[in-house]
């Protein structure tokens with residue numbers, strides 16, 4: 001650590017004309033902790049426009065799972081992201097859209113964004129959507145995904161965006177859980193030249209969702225789709241006849257803004273619930289300070305709108321700040337692996353935010369693809385989703401950033417709404433591999449298993465000892481599960497599910513999940529979800545899934561499968577099961593390896609000992625630990641003997 005620190009003594013500040021310096025950070029952080037209500041009231045006035053002020057700034061009791069920020073305050077998030085900018089920025093670019101095919105792009109001004117969103121909102125109203133209703137959005141990365149989200153926010157509907165890579169069963173489960181009656185989709189999506197049949201996936205999903213009465217279909221490719229006049233609505237035709245004016249609904253700060261499903265260690269994905277006031281304040285404020293965003297800059301976050309990063313840092317944060325945000329439909333490797341850098345050059349991107357997995361994949365292809373593009377517009381780089389290994393960090397810093405752009409390594413979660421731990425350009429040093437220090441108002445701590453606080457330089461479980469405005473408020477439809485999952489372990493504290501180290505300078509280094517959640521290419525996957533998908537196959541009796549370190553993806557998926565008596569092990573069945581998971585959950589969840597397991601290591605009470613399965617998948621046999629408590633220790637020998645040794 002020390003050595004790296006001296007190599008980058010403070011920051012690469014050459015091009016970071018920053019909002020805050022170290023002294024300002026220290027003073028602001030201090031105030032945010034000592035007088036949180038004063039601090040957050042000031043920020044809420046600075047960052048958002050309110051119809052009516054709040055009754056109380058914070059009303060939080062983590063022990064009883066009651067979290068309220070700015071309640072009684074009235075605002076509308078779409079107004080804050082659009083209308084209030086019109087007086088000065090009507091003709092400024094809100095969204096730059098870059099298509100999958102490099103010859104396709106589009107620029108949308110704030111005025112045009114306003115008109116699109118109002119028309120879309122009017123269409124939703126026409127289909128009977130009212131304040132509080134849930135709307136499912138299953139879309140490609142086209143501007144209309146943003147219009148759809150903001151149209152919901154405008155009329156007070158609660159959106160539930162489902163990642164376009166999810167397949168039928170995942171869409172169905174999410175529609176049912178939130179009881180969405182309207183779905184917004186596109187005919188097809190395009191990614192890396194590949195066509196994905198979104199509308200057909202929705203059709204299959206809603207066959208079992210009797211409450212869905214409308215499917216709004218944006219024409220993206222013009223491809224052939226089945227059409228049901230009763231249910232399907234052609235977006236382009238419908239909005240052409242609707243007015244470009246729609247009064248924003250006056251919302252309470254604590255009214256829900258959206259639900260976003262995420263994987264946990266047990267059961268089905270949880271509908272993480274975020275509300276209007278605190279979430280949008282936190283997204284806007286972190287966007288400005290962490291990315292050091294300045295008026296007129298071009299900002300690009302490469303995430304998908306289907307994940308929290310897309311919500312907070314493609315749409316809500318940047319648009320609340322009146323920024324120009326780039327929406328990219330494609331993939332980093334199409335038409336070739338220089339695409340990210342070509343897009344940076346083409347649109348003169350100043351701030352670039354991506355995932356370590358993408359950096360590692362591109363790094364492995366060499367520097368030439370980067371050097372072919374003029375990246376002189378870049379002045380700040382960011383990463384999110386998983387720890388970045390120092391080698392990838394250095395490549396990003398030196399080859400992409402030309403040793404001239406600070407890197408912000410941002411640690412956060414779907415549940416946190418926005419960035420909680422990060423370096424801050426100008427204020428907090430960069431250390432390759434360390435997430436950094438807490439953002440304003442954020443109180444991290446390290447606990448041991450029993451909930452004792454670990455002081456100073458230490459390693460333990462990462463918790464937050466207080467609330468912040470962007471914190472999730474509940475799990476949709478299941479407040480008990482919210483409490484159980486996050487607040488019950490260490491009463492009065494929020495448990496992140498991550499482990500971390502804190503160094504002598506107070507920097508946090510995230511060590512990864514401590515529960516059964518995998519992080520595959522920055523995508524969160526519950527081992528339980530993949531197991532449930534596998535056992536749906538008629539040949540499978542039982543399955544256990546673990547992660548193993550993967551050079552590019554961060555973690556790979558390794559599944560142990562016990563077959564039914566009447567099924568026979570074969571290469572063809574192995575492949576079939578892998579494809580089966582892709583069909584059930586989505587391609588990104590495919591197991592990398594399936595090992596046949598005549599038996600699984602279980603305790604006498606029947607609990608699968610994943611620790612052992614992980615070690616075998618990692619080919620780390622020296623430290624298998626005590627296997628004597630197993631019901632049948634012999635199964636371990638079989639698994640070791642037949643393990644798949646990977647490179």
Ligand code: WTA
Nearest residue numbers: 384385386387409410411412413414510524
């Ligand atoms: C991991 C994504 C290390 C972490 C915003 C967390 C990270 C999970 C980082 C949340 C980072 C995210 N360094 N690990 N900078 N950022 N993580 O909900 O394990 O998709 O708990 O939110 O990703 O994933 P989620």
